[in-house]
Each structure stands twice: as structure tokens, then as C-alpha cells.
Amino acid sequence: MRLVALDGYAEKRGFHIGQGVAEARAMCPEIDVLTADPAADRALLAGLADWCSRYTPLVALDGDSGLFLDITGCAHLLGGEKALLDDLLARLFHLGVEARAAISSSAGLSWAVARFGSDDILAEDEAARALAPLPMAALRLPRETIETLGRVGLKQIGDLLEAPRAPLARRFGATLLLRLDQALGREDEPLSPRLPVAALSAERRLGEPVQGEDDVLGLTEELALRLKPELEKRGEGGRLFELLLFRVDGAVFRIAAGTSAPLNDPRRVAGLFRERLQAVHEDLDAGFGFEILRLSVPKSEKYEVMQEDFSGTPDRERPLAAFADRVMARFGAESLMVPALSESHVPERAATFRPLTDLALIGKAEERAENIPAPLLAAAARPQRLFPSPEPVEAVAEVPEGPPRSFRWRRTLHRIARAEGPERIAGEWWLDGEPALERDYFRVEDDSGRRFWLFREGHYGASAPPRWFMHGVFA
Amino acid sequence: MADRAVERETVLSLRETIARIENRRLPGVVRAAKAADPGGFRQREEEEPGRKALSLGVPDLDDLLEGGLPLEGMTEIRNAETRDAGAAAGFAAALSVLCQKARLEKGEPAAPVLWISQSMASNEAGMPYGLGLKAFGLDVRGLVFSLPRTVKDALWIAEAALSVPSFCAVILEIRGNPAALALSESRRLHVRSRAGHVPLLLLRQSGHEEASSAFFRFLVEPAPARERPLPDGSMLRGSIGHPVFNVIAEKSRAPAPLGFLLEWNPHDRRLYPVEPLPAAAAADPEPAHSVARLSASSGRSGRPQALGELVAFPRAS
Structure with a gap:
């Protein structure tokens, strides 16, 4: 076992990363050794990244131990860079997180100064001055490069600043100069934010945290009301809304609610979240309350503005959309389905259900089925109810190809009075592979008038005896 | 006189309410009272309210x-x-x-x-x-x-x-x-x-x-x-x-x-x-006159088979 991380006290005592635990214990018997849990570390970092989105929507993860915040255009909202940094560090301190931070004009410089320097806010022209006394490790270089540089006496970044570039690149590779340029701000370094930035969002910071569900919903409606003019200006309605709840103790909850049609009505947005909160009730623990609420619209679409008329004819689409949204917010996107017909001879593939993701799907079940030959679609011999997986039955049938005489399904014997068939449906070898057996379907009626759809898989006389299945029930 | 008219009105409206609750047609008296117009004009024939x-x-x-x-x-x-x-x-x-x-x-x-x-x-x-x-x-x-x-x-x-x-x-x-x-x-x-x-x-x-x-x-x-x-009117x-x-x-x-x-x-x-369906027809698959008018031909390939159909029972062993 080796040490992978140290706290400040351990660093002072002279431990170093990579040291064996036994050796460390020999140096100082009273140390606490905890097993590393990288997954939990990452989860904590992700949680902190969510929490940091109170300062800027652009938060990027940096390895396992850091975060980049792009605060371009955000600092003035919080009273300037200094105030932002102080607020951030003070809040993190109260959350029990030991953090260091620096603000500068490039990500590389901030990284270096936060870890190895003493400044916190650097102006644009101070990059060279701040970097010069820092060790080579501040440049985010591979360890071998740092060691090679150390062997030739280049220990501080200042040693590189004045050196000619071409020999450095030849000897130590392009990475060195790239990292140096990035730290100096000569080379652009794109940050990849953890989450896409929503086109629109509205935020409310509360002096006193709220706990009640009704308060949260009331504030959500207020936020939606603030978003509405923006949406109207763009001529759009939201297809996906996301509510971020920042709890006092630093936990952040993200609740997303999709809609089946573009939506900008604040009441209905709040109604959507009412259903969502019902659905996630157990997972959402208000604790000591939420201090910041943010409503954003990650996905929006063109919204057709319709004029209300006096004819009194109720508009059908809008209540239907409201209903679909309520149901899907509560039970998930798969809870409402529409039939989908497709080109297949295998009955269970020919008609399936697909989720009602868009209201425009209603009335379009046959869009893809236009090319299906008419006789197949018009076939009367299709049951009204179909078992998704055919149920095996014991049947007594005429050989070699006759209809069954009687069969036992779910432990009940049915005597067959009449039968129609067979309708032979071959397996789709391009999907099922060569050994797919063909099925002979019979439409049968038992002596009390129940109509069933049975099929025989295989043939009598073949090496394996055929098997009979119940596949559907007719009206 | 006025009191009686009010009473009658009350009773009629109660009957109408009851009919609505029970989802029945309006009683004839109520309908007649509603249809009568004090002005003497004939009202347009309306769909019966309260029940669709x-x-x-x-x-x-x-x-x-x-x-x-x-x-x-x-x-x-x-x-x-x-x-x-x-x-x-x-x-x-x-x-x-x-x-x-x-x-x-x-x-x-x-x-x-x-x-x-x-x-x-x-x-x-x-x-x-x-x-x-x-x-x-x-x-x-x-x-x-x-x-x-x-x-x-x-x-x-x-x-x-x-x-x-x-x-x-x-x-x-x-x-x-x-x-x-x-x-x-x-x-x-x-x-x-x-x-x-x-x-x-x-x-x-x-x-x-x-x-x-x-x-x-x-x-x-x-x-x-x-x-x-079938197209000729008979049944298949x-x-x-x-x-x-x-x-x-x-x-x-x-x-x-x-x-x-x-x-x-x-x-x-x-x-x-x-x-x-007549019970007999359902039970008896044979037609009513099952006797063949002509004697069956014998020794030909087209003759009916003597045995019934062969049925596959599940194997006992």
C-alpha cells in the first residue's frame, strides 16, 4: 500500500506521495490511513462542480482534484473578482473543503498559481512575473520532462522564459512550449464545460432558504414568468426545462421535465414540476432548505403562436399536450405510447408501440407503413390482443399439417370446433439468422366460442417434434 | 295562486335535477313546462339537455x-x-x-x-x-x-x-x-x-x-x-x-x-x-342428409379414405 494523497499536516511532516504505508507508519506511528476511493472523490468533485455553477454556468473538471470556472462576464454580478474569490473560498471553507483558487486570464496560469503560487488575482501583464519563481511542476508537464529539465538545471519556470525556444522544443518536445505558452496566455486553451450551457435561464437567490414544496413551485412559476418574455422574443417554447435547487449545505439537485410540445406558459411549467417533485419525492431531501433556484431551458423549439378566438371551439391540442406532459413528468417518458406499424411479416414486429415523444406522432402510425402491401395490412386474421412472447401450449393436431384438435393452455383444455389456416410465416433470416423456424398460424375457435391464434413451429416428421404456441386472442 | 305556481316550479326543477342525477330522460311534465314559452313562440327543437x-x-x-x-x-x-x-x-x-x-x-x-x-x-x-x-x-x-x-x-x-x-x-x-x-x-x-x-x-x-x-x-x-x-349467398x-x-x-x-x-x-x-345458433347444428358437424345419393365409387384414387385423419399425440415415453 502506498500513499496517494496527503493533507497539509502530513505534508509538513515530510511524507511524500508514493511512499509505502509501512514506512510512513515507522516515521510517525499515529497517522491515520484511509483507503482511497476514487469513485467517491469523483462524485464529490462533480457535486462541487454543480455547486460552483452558482458562479458561472461554465464549469469544467480538471482531473481528479480541480475545477476550472470560466467567469468571463460573471464577476461583476457578484461584486468583482476579489469578492467572488473571497465568497467562493469562504463558502467552501464552511462546507469543510480545503480549497485554493486563483483568477487570471488563462487557465494554465490559474492552475499554476493556485497550486504553487501565493497570489490570488493576476492582471493580464503579470503572467511572466508570477510564473518566474514557480517550479517546473506548475506547468502541468509529465514527470519525466520535469526530471530531465531538473537534470540540466532548469528548475524554475523563469529559467525557460529567457531561453531560446527552438533548442528547448528540439530537446524536450513540443509539450513544454505548448504548456508554457498556455500559461502565459499566448496559446488559447479551450475548456470543455461539464454540462452544456442552457440557452436561457433565470435564477433567484434567496435571503432565507425555503423548504416547502409549494414555495419551490411558487418560485418556479415566478422564474418561468421571467423566462416567458425571452422565449416570446425568440418565438420559441421550451421542450425541456431544468430546475436547479442549491441546498444550503452545498448539495445541488437537478430536476428535468420534458414536454411533448413547445411550452412557455409559466403555470404549466410549474405544474410540470409539481408532478416531477411527486415522482422524485424520496430522492429530494430539502434538509435546511434551498437558497438558490435556477430554471433553465436546455432545449427549445419554435412555438406557433395561436390567436384565441371567440368561436368557443375548444382547442384540442393544448389540453392534450398538458395531459401528456403531466403524465410523462410523473411516470416517465415511456408511460404514453402510440402504435407503430412497420414492414415485417413477423407479427410481433409488424405492430409495436413507441413512446409518445411528440404530439405530432398521434395520427402518424402509418407513416412508415405506406409501402406495406395492402393485403397484409387489411388481413382480417390478426388478433386484437397479442402476447409479446408466445406461450407454449400442448396441442393434439393432425399430421402432417392439419389444424389442432384440442390444446391445453394455462392448464385448461380447449376443444377446437373450427379452425382456419394454416398461414405460413417464415422467419426473417436477415434478422433472426438461418435457423429461424417457420410458423404455421391457425385461427381456431373452441367449443364455447373463444377465438385464438395458435401457431406450430417446425414440422411433424422432422428430427425435433414441432412445438405449438398461443400467440394471440381474437375478439 | 302565485304560491301554487312557485310550488309547481320548485317541484318541476327538483324533478329535473333528479332526472339529471339519474341520467334519465326528462319527465314529460317537465319537458312540456320547459317547452311552453310565455311569449307564445315556438322554440327550436333542442337536443335534450342533461343526457348524451x-x-x-x-x-x-x-x-x-x-x-x-x-x-x-x-x-x-x-x-x-x-x-x-x-x-x-x-x-x-x-x-x-x-x-x-x-x-x-x-x-x-x-x-x-x-x-x-x-x-x-x-x-x-x-x-x-x-x-x-x-x-x-x-x-x-x-x-x-x-x-x-x-x-x-x-x-x-x-x-x-x-x-x-x-x-x-x-x-x-x-x-x-x-x-x-x-x-x-x-x-x-x-x-x-x-x-x-x-x-x-x-x-x-x-x-x-x-x-x-x-x-x-x-x-x-x-x-x-x-x-x-359466399358471394352466392350461401355460407362457407x-x-x-x-x-x-x-x-x-x-x-x-x-x-x-x-x-x-x-x-x-x-x-x-x-x-x-x-x-x-341452433344447438344441433353446432354440435353435429354432419349435414342433415348425410346419405349419399349415388353409391360411392370404389377402387379409385379419388375415393374417400376409409380411416380418419392421423393425429399426433404427444409421446408417452
Whole structure:
């Protein structure tokens, strides 16, 4: 076992990363050794990244131990860079997180100064001055490069600043100069934010945290009301809304609610979240309350503005959309389905259900089925109810190809009075592979008038005896 | 004199209220009083207020239902056993086809049918099958299907659907007699359905008779289908024609349960009453005059085989 991380006290005592635990214990018997849990570390970092989105929507993860915040255009909202940094560090301190931070004009410089320097806010022209006394490790270089540089006496970044570039690149590779340029701000370094930035969002910071569900919903409606003019200006309605709840103790909850049609009505947005909160009730623990609420619209679409008329004819689409949204917010996107017909001879593939993701799907079940030959679609011999997986039955049938005489399904014997068939449906070898057996379907009626759809898989006389299945029930 | 007129007015309005609650036609006295106009003008013949019904096209059944399927309120359809679920689902589908058709005939925009099926009901009796329902006459383009896990979820969705004026019918399929759907819940659904003007068909799969708020309850049993007609008017022997249901009105205003044999014709999209099959014809597959007029030819390839068909029994060992 080796040490992978140290706290400040351990660093002072002279431990170093990579040291064996036994050796460390020999140096100082009273140390606490905890097993590393990288997954939990990452989860904590992700949680902190969510929490940091109170300062800027652009938060990027940096390895396992850091975060980049792009605060371009955000600092003035919080009273300037200094105030932002102080607020951030003070809040993190109260959350029990030991953090260091620096603000500068490039990500590389901030990284270096936060870890190895003493400044916190650097102006644009101070990059060279701040970097010069820092060790080579501040440049985010591979360890071998740092060691090679150390062997030739280049220990501080200042040693590189004045050196000619071409020999450095030849000897130590392009990475060195790239990292140096990035730290100096000569080379652009794109940050990849953890989450896409929503086109629109509205935020409310509360002096006193709220706990009640009704308060949260009331504030959500207020936020939606603030978003509405923006949406109207763009001529759009939201297809996906996301509510971020920042709890006092630093936990952040993200609740997303999709809609089946573009939506900008604040009441209905709040109604959507009412259903969502019902659905996630157990997972959402208000604790000591939420201090910041943010409503954003990650996905929006063109919204057709319709004029209300006096004819009194109720508009059908809008209540239907409201209903679909309520149901899907509560039970998930798969809870409402529409039939989908497709080109297949295998009955269970020919008609399936697909989720009602868009209201425009209603009335379009046959869009893809236009090319299906008419006789197949018009076939009367299709049951009204179909078992998704055919149920095996014991049947007594005429050989070699006759209809069954009687069969036992779910432990009940049915005597067959009449039968129609067979309708032979071959397996789709391009999907099922060569050994797919063909099925002979019979439409049968038992002596009390129940109509069933049975099929025989295989043939009598073949090496394996055929098997009979119940596949559907007719009206 | 004035007092008596006020009393009479009160009584008439009470009778009207009662008729509305009981979903009956207005009593004749009330109708006459309402029709009489003090100005002496003849009023336009109006649709009877307080009751909307859809004629099923079968006079006896329509009489029993006092005009037809109530378009506001709950109607219960149940079947006794799971294996009869096809018949009950077929009857419910037939009623929703009639609702769709009535909307089209009235020139209203087409509205979808919502089929809510508790997942256990669909697992046991099969999922509604798009192609089969299409062949049955239902416009599957306007079908929305929902498969909630529990009865409670199903009731919630049904209630939400009944409060929007977007559906032409709501089918709620429940298995058995769950405690979550007792009298008060059915009352709630019924009131919602009346307020929302959407017919609710409660399809109770393999359930017992249970007191509910539905106007009518039907027990649907399968019945042998008629044979397919041939172009020359005769019937194709041994074929299975249009589906036939035995619909028994268990709960209605009739003094005793009444049974109807109804055939659903998917092409005409309407129900036809049919006569019960003569018992003998069903039992005896041989024609009435089975004696051959000519002596059978012998020794030829075309002669009937002496033995019956060969049947494959499962192997004993």
C-alpha cells in the first residue's frame, strides 16, 4: 500500500506521495490511513462542480482534484473578482473543503498559481512575473520532462522564459512550449464545460432558504414568468426545462421535465414540476432548505403562436399536450405510447408501440407503413390482443399439417370446433439468422366460442417434434 | 295562486335535477313546462339537455340503455375469466370505434382514444395489437396506449385524461377487483367523466360483480362466430366469420339481466344482432342428409379414405 494523497499536516511532516504505508507508519506511528476511493472523490468533485455553477454556468473538471470556472462576464454580478474569490473560498471553507483558487486570464496560469503560487488575482501583464519563481511542476508537464529539465538545471519556470525556444522544443518536445505558452496566455486553451450551457435561464437567490414544496413551485412559476418574455422574443417554447435547487449545505439537485410540445406558459411549467417533485419525492431531501433556484431551458423549439378566438371551439391540442406532459413528468417518458406499424411479416414486429415523444406522432402510425402491401395490412386474421412472447401450449393436431384438435393452455383444455389456416410465416433470416423456424398460424375457435391464434413451429416428421404456441386472442 | 305556481316550479326543477342525477330522460311534465314559452313562440327543437347517448344501432339494446351508450359517465364491461379477455376487449374496442365514427359523422375533429391498461392485465391477456385493432375497424392512428404499473397509477392517469376534453373515449383496463378501485373511487371517476364529457369504459378483466357507480355493467362472453358468407349467398362451411359477443346487461334499469348476441362487422363498423345458433347444428358437424345419393365409387384414387385423419399425440415415453 502506498500513499496517494496527503493533507497539509502530513505534508509538513515530510511524507511524500508514493511512499509505502509501512514506512510512513515507522516515521510517525499515529497517522491515520484511509483507503482511497476514487469513485467517491469523483462524485464529490462533480457535486462541487454543480455547486460552483452558482458562479458561472461554465464549469469544467480538471482531473481528479480541480475545477476550472470560466467567469468571463460573471464577476461583476457578484461584486468583482476579489469578492467572488473571497465568497467562493469562504463558502467552501464552511462546507469543510480545503480549497485554493486563483483568477487570471488563462487557465494554465490559474492552475499554476493556485497550486504553487501565493497570489490570488493576476492582471493580464503579470503572467511572466508570477510564473518566474514557480517550479517546473506548475506547468502541468509529465514527470519525466520535469526530471530531465531538473537534470540540466532548469528548475524554475523563469529559467525557460529567457531561453531560446527552438533548442528547448528540439530537446524536450513540443509539450513544454505548448504548456508554457498556455500559461502565459499566448496559446488559447479551450475548456470543455461539464454540462452544456442552457440557452436561457433565470435564477433567484434567496435571503432565507425555503423548504416547502409549494414555495419551490411558487418560485418556479415566478422564474418561468421571467423566462416567458425571452422565449416570446425568440418565438420559441421550451421542450425541456431544468430546475436547479442549491441546498444550503452545498448539495445541488437537478430536476428535468420534458414536454411533448413547445411550452412557455409559466403555470404549466410549474405544474410540470409539481408532478416531477411527486415522482422524485424520496430522492429530494430539502434538509435546511434551498437558497438558490435556477430554471433553465436546455432545449427549445419554435412555438406557433395561436390567436384565441371567440368561436368557443375548444382547442384540442393544448389540453392534450398538458395531459401528456403531466403524465410523462410523473411516470416517465415511456408511460404514453402510440402504435407503430412497420414492414415485417413477423407479427410481433409488424405492430409495436413507441413512446409518445411528440404530439405530432398521434395520427402518424402509418407513416412508415405506406409501402406495406395492402393485403397484409387489411388481413382480417390478426388478433386484437397479442402476447409479446408466445406461450407454449400442448396441442393434439393432425399430421402432417392439419389444424389442432384440442390444446391445453394455462392448464385448461380447449376443444377446437373450427379452425382456419394454416398461414405460413417464415422467419426473417436477415434478422433472426438461418435457423429461424417457420410458423404455421391457425385461427381456431373452441367449443364455447373463444377465438385464438395458435401457431406450430417446425414440422411433424422432422428430427425435433414441432412445438405449438398461443400467440394471440381474437375478439 | 302565485304560491301554487312557485310550488309547481320548485317541484318541476327538483324533478329535473333528479332526472339529471339519474341520467334519465326528462319527465314529460317537465319537458312540456320547459317547452311552453310565455311569449307564445315556438322554440327550436333542442337536443335534450342533461343526457348524451350514442346509439349502438341495435334497437333492443338501445332501449335498454335508454338511448344508447352514455357519452358522459362510466360504463363497466367485465369478463368472467382471463381467457375471455379477447371478447371483452373486442366489445370495448367496438364501442370506442362507434364513438370515433360518431365524431366523424358529426363533423368534429378526430380525437384519440386512450387505452390505459394496468400492466398486469396486459401481461395476462395480451397487449392490444395494432394490426388486429386496425382490422377491427379502430383508427389506430388515434390510439394512445398507457401501461401503468399499479392500479393507483392507472386511476391517476384516467382521472387526468377525463379532465381534458381531448379524448373521444377512455378505456381503463383493470384486472380483478382491486381494493384501490372501490365504490368511492369509481364514484370519483364517474363524476369526472360526467364533468369532462368523456365516456369512460371500465374494462374489468376476470372480475366479479361489484357495486360501482357505473350506469351500466355488461358481462361479455364469447360466442361462436357465424360462418363467412359466399358471394352466392350461401355460407362457407367451417369458416370463422365476424366476431360475435354474448353481451349480458347485468346492471341496468331492466328488472332482470338481459342477454344479447351481437355481431361486430368491422367493414360496416357497426353491431348487428344475431340469432343464437341452433344447438344441433353446432354440435353435429354432419349435414342433415348425410346419405349419399349415388353409391360411392370404389377402387379409385379419388375415393374417400376409409380411416380418419392421423393425429399426433404427444409421446408417452
